[in-house]
Amino acid sequence: MADSNAYWYLASYPKSGNTWCRVFITELMRLSGSSSGETDPQELNLNWDLNTGAIASSRLWLDDQLGVNSCDLGFAELDPLRGAAGGSAWLFAEGERYHKVHDAFRSPDSRGRPVVSLEGCHGAVVILRHPEDVAVSLSHFYGWSLQRCVAFLLDPEAALVPDDRHGGQQVRQHMGRWDQHVMSWVDQQLLPVLVIRYEDMLTKGPETFGALAAFLQLPTDGDLVEQALANTSIGRLKALEEKVGGFAEKPQGCERFFRSGRSGEGAEQLSLEQREQLAAGLAATMERFGY
């Protein structure tokens, strides 16, 4: 096991498999007996056990680190400070060491600095998914039209919580175009990177999740990995979501968080024109990762 202060980022564009990775990590730790919290010995509870770590954009976490109310800072003040938040051995609560992040590695306001802390960080898992499938999943998640999702993936200004007219539990997360987002993490030289593709998580599960476990210094025993994978299949997660009466990370209006999980839905549901728009805008990066 890793030293108790080690931590990693799970970096992805939204709807690319980040939560699946976190659920897998939680389940692998539960099965191997290395969970730090009180967990159900029989079964994973999505809303109680999924404490792999704070999302890097959590306002509560940033306020604690910075010592101020971050609502009083503009984007151009906050983004350059975000990378400095957490430069201490007491960065994260014990056992919470795998932190979701949807931000691009740098933002236009961060003065060239990473928006995440690097000190003590052991690396970043970068999770990719075919942008056509991301578009379909975004559409279900936010209730947006497919065309809006295609435009979002191609928008160099795209961000989560982009509005500066209201606060929220998370701060603005700049993502940019899908390819800009991917390359910001993959090509940065400051953190070790493991790139995994959602499609490989589906079709080459043991190999892909085994590599994930090794990178995160988690148990890599083949049987354990396969069992954790079986316990976190999309069918199993849908059943668990139903059991807890809705996953806490599901937004308003979204019927279920764990929906289909399939790959190839984009090719089925996007128009030829929409697919061509994505291909034209994102070609180089898509080709680089075999899309």
Added chain:
Amino acid sequence: MGLRDRLEHVDRRDLMATKKSYSVFGFQVSSDLTLPELAVSQRVEPSPVNIQAAEQSQWPLLEPSHHSTQTLQLGAGEWRLGLEGIGWFRASNGQTLEWQRWDDSVSDRDVRTFAVTSGLGAVAVQRGLLVLHGTAVERGGQAVLLLGHPATGKSTLAWCLVQRGWRLLSSELTVVDGMGMVWPGIQQLKLWNDAAERLGLDWTQLPPVRRGLKRYALLPQEVACAEQPLPLRSLYVLRRRKPQATSTDHADGQLRVSDPFSQQQALLSLRNQAFQARVYRGMGLEAGLFVQAGALARRMPLRALQVPDGITAMGNGLEGIDLLDPASLLSLKGEGSDG
């Protein structure tokens, strides 16, 4: 001259200002900054807390505790905040709050935003007070304390209450003493642009909290404020309810209240709402925090107060209820602590 102009005018005058006296959290402050969010004090005390400009390069070296971060340096009796592009702040021994702006482009308003909240909060912690993330309002001589971290809706709810005849005691940070008295503190509500619009305020006439922010300050000119410490009657921790688009429940827009937390849950919740657990710990004051939070948990039941997510709904939800009397609210079942 509009309020915005008046405040700009005040900011410029500050360069030459003499010291002014205020009272906050039960202690007196003598400040070289004009602080319109604090009550002016007429009393003269022998040793007020001094807020004064200083040269941070002259501050003595600090061996920071391991609870320090890159912006926040903590040690016994020492709290230091360094914000790139804004300035440096130092609270020491509950007696002084020093500040230095980053450069001349930083306005007094920028400085006081952080001096008044984080800075005076740190001074209050150093003076042995229980400082909680919360906004306190008063009606009929009794106080209600709404706990919650930033962006949970405290200010919006407080503004809605002020429109219904309540008075503001303290916002963002609130001090409760060992006798259960809530002290007048920061008397300014900060509202985001979308909240101001939905509440029907003409935000073009309101001063921004800081230049460039779409977040506005409602100062005592706009907000009725209470000036005396008052006994705490009800204690809530705010929760925002996710609106259910498919809900047909006519009561979905109502405020709901949980059963009282167990004392242990309440203690943990109060500790989590402290300003800030890291600050207490880093200055070696965490034991005192637990003693004070425990005493408050024994004295006063803590309940979760679930408020509708929408700003208009939040105001409407106050109809026919009385936050001084939790029994007047709909019950929220199955709600535990946030510990």
